[in-house]
Amino acid sequence: MLKLHTLKIIKQEPVAPGYQRLTLARGIAAQAGQFVQVRASETFDPFLRRPISVHDAAEDRLVLLYRTVGRGTALLAAKKAGETLDLLGPLGSSFPLTDRAQAVVVAGGIGAAPLYYLLRTLKRAGKQVSFFYGARTEAELLLREEYRALATNYSEATDDGSAGSRALVTDLAAPAIASLDATVYACGPSPMLKEVARLADYYGRSCFVSLEAQLACGVGACLGCVVPVRGQEKYRRVCVDGPVFAAGEVFFC
Amino acid sequence: MPASGCFGYGEEYAPFFDLSRLGAVVVKGTTAEPCAGNPPPRLAETTGGMLNAIGLQNPGAAAAREKIVALQQWSVPVIVNVSGHSAAQYRAVIEVLDDLSALAAYEINISCPNVKAGGMAFGTDPAVVAALVRELRCATKKPLIIKLSPNVTDVTAIARAAAEGGADALSLINTLLGMAIDIERRRPVLANLTGGLSGPAIKPVALRMVWQVTSAVEIPVIGMGGITNARDAIEFLMAGASAVAIGAANFTNPLVCPETVEGIRSYLAENGFASVREIVGLAKKEWQK
Numbered sequence: 020m021l022k023l024h025t026l027k028i029i030k031q032e033p034v035a036p037g038y039q040r041l042t043l044a045r046g047i048a049a050q051a052g053q054f055v056q057v058r059a060s061e062t063f064d065p066f067l068r069r070p071i072s073v074h075d076a077a078e079d080r081l082v083l084l085y086r087t088v089g090r091g092t093a094l095l096a097a098k099k100a101g102e103t104l105d106l107l108g109p110l111g112s113s114f115p116l117t118d119r120a121q122a123v124v125v126a127g128g129i130g131a132a133p134l135y136y137l138l139r140t141l142k143r144a145g146k147q148v149s150f151f152y153g154a155r156t157e158a159e160l161l162l163r164e165e166y167r168a169l170a171t172n173y174s175e176a177t178d179d180g181s182a183g184s185r186a187l188v189t190d191l192a193a194p195a196i197a198s199l200d201a202t203v204y205a206c207g208p209s210p211m212l213k214e215v216a217r218l219a220d221y222y223g224r225s226c227f228v229s230l231e232a233q234l235a236c237g238v239g240a241c242l243g244c245v246v247p248v249r250g251q252e253k254y255r256r257v258c259v260d261g262p263v264f265a266a267g268e269v270f271f272c
Numbered sequence: 273m274p275a276s277g278c279f280g281y282g283e284e285y286a287p288f289f290d291l292s293r294l295g296a297v298v299v300k301g302t303t304a305e306p307c308a309g310n311p312p313p314r315l316a317e318t319t320g321g322m323l324n325a326i327g328l329q330n331p332g333a334a335a336a337r338e339k340i341v342a343l344q345q346w347s348v349p350v351i352v353n354v355s356g357h358s359a360a361q362y363r364a365v366i367e368v369l370d371d372l373s374a375l376a377a378y379e380i381n382i383s384c385p386n387v388k389a390g391g392m393a394f395g396t397d398p399a400v401v402a403a404l405v406r407e408l409r410c411a412t413k414k415p416l417i418i419k420l421s422p423n424v425t426d427v428t429a430i431a432r433a434a435a436e437g438g439a440d441a442l443s444l445i446n447t448l449l450g451m452a453i454d455i456e457r458r459r460p461v462l463a464n465l466t467g468g469l470s471g472p473a474i475k476p477v478a479l480r481m482v483w484q485v486t487s488a489v490e491i492p493v494i495g496m497g498g499i500t501n502a503r504d505a506i507e508f509l510m511a512g513a514s515a516v517a518i519g520a521a522n523f524t525n526p527l528v529c530p531e532t533v534e535g536i537r538s539y540l541a542e543n544g545f546a547s548v549r550e551i552v553g554l555a556k557k558e559w560q561k
Contacts, residue, residue, distance in 0.1 A: 067523060
């Protein structure tokens with residue numbers, strides 16, 4: 020049930036320069052892939068809430084992993100343990116589990132954030148998970164050991180070769196998408212998602228991608244966050260119809 | 273009441289509070305036929321507000337009819353915002369909805385800045401406004417509220433024309449036309465290039481226009497534009513508005529409408545006013561002393 024919450028902050032920790040992990044005291048029944056709308060300031064400055072994906076959740080905790088990109092996230096990063104946070108959620112669609120025993124999960128940069136909870140969900144469901152983690156540099160491969168611990172197979176790619184392969188993460192994942200009878204999941208920059216969607220379509224794998232958009236309301240009212248989709252409707256809303264979409268619905272030629 | 277376009281068809285906000293606490297639900301701009309709206313990006317956050325260029329995406333009058341019927345479960349008056357590119361299109365919406373007893377009034381949108389033809393083009397010429405209102409006046413017995421654009425030199429001329437055409441009330445302001453540029457991508461943020469500015473940044477403009485219009489016409493005015501709390505709402509009432517609507521602030525605080533209703537009530541009680549009517553135009557009376 021989507022709801023306004025005031026949650027106590029348990030922990031606020033930098034995990035890399037410009038990246039924070041925030042732990043809150045209650046899980047709000049969020050599913051992997053869903054997000055929350057965080058109010059960074061009690062005033063209307065900045066005006067809108069900030070959408071942040073759920074990095075992990077349990078009955079007694081909600082974890083957000085985010086990049087500080089502007090004033091809103093800087094205000095959020097300045098909040099300390101013991102303070103409270105006003106948030107709206109859980110919002111949006113979640114990553115569906117399928118009857119496949121294997122999963123290929125592809126992360127690009129901060130797109131890894133919601134995939135941690137997905138990896139945990141997949142592991143709990145007994146799936147074999149191949150995780151491909153791409154970032155610009157080693158410093159932006161966040162929480163590597165925690166991700167590694169959840170994956171059956173774990174591979175890294177960086178743009179500058181400072182860790183893992185110097186390659187596009189999609190090139191690294193392509194053989195797995197080609198050879199494994201797996202469901203494919205991805206979150207990251209749009210060109211990466213498009214390539215994952217193309218590969219999955221080519222090899223006949225079902226594929227789910229999580230999209231990002233500028234949001235205002237987060238609850239489906241303002242129609243500001245739409246993406247073009249294939250099908251009868253011309254546009255669908257990222258906030259309530261997504262952020263997780265079947266790849267073929269949002270990436271098409 | 274919530275302002276049109278910021279509250280969907282009510283269903284999106286029903287999980288947060290009892291909608292019957294509202295004076296009315298003003299639903300999204302509705303056109304005769306379904307409308308896909310503008311391509312994304314449609315939003316840009318700006319200092320003290322946001323730009324939007326939704327382009328009147330809506331399911332059309334027939335589908336809106338079902339949603340208005342569904343809203344009846346909350347026993348709250350429903351006002352539908354009617355949009356179109358021609359007088360005939362506005363009339364077509366009214367024809368589809370006019371027999372609904374749940375529908376309390378029409379808000380005629382002659383001020384949307386995000387559609388290429390019609391919309392704002394209707395709202396900037398007094399003669400066109402008067403003729404449109406006169407024509408719609410013959411199409412329904414329900415109250416007609418004309419929603420005015422702030423993107424004009426003299427809003428009182430448009431207000432007078434709407435009143436002369438037979439409008440029962442006015443609502444103002446719609447969004448102010450604006451734009452934003454992404455300097456990293458070196459291009460405009462909005463796919464539509466321009467969009468409508470809303471949020472606290474526009475409140476002083478809205479308040480000034482409400483003051484001017486309530487000085488120029490006798491019919492009641494619903495004041496809106498940048499209201500985020502009861503203090504803001506009371507400013508509009510004191511400027512002369514008979515009612516207020518809240519738009520973009522719903523996005524940040526889904527409870528802003530019921531909180532504002534309570535806040536106005538507390539202000540009235542604490543200051544010895546028996547009714548909200550006693551503060552309508554109060555600042556004007558004080559200023560004229």
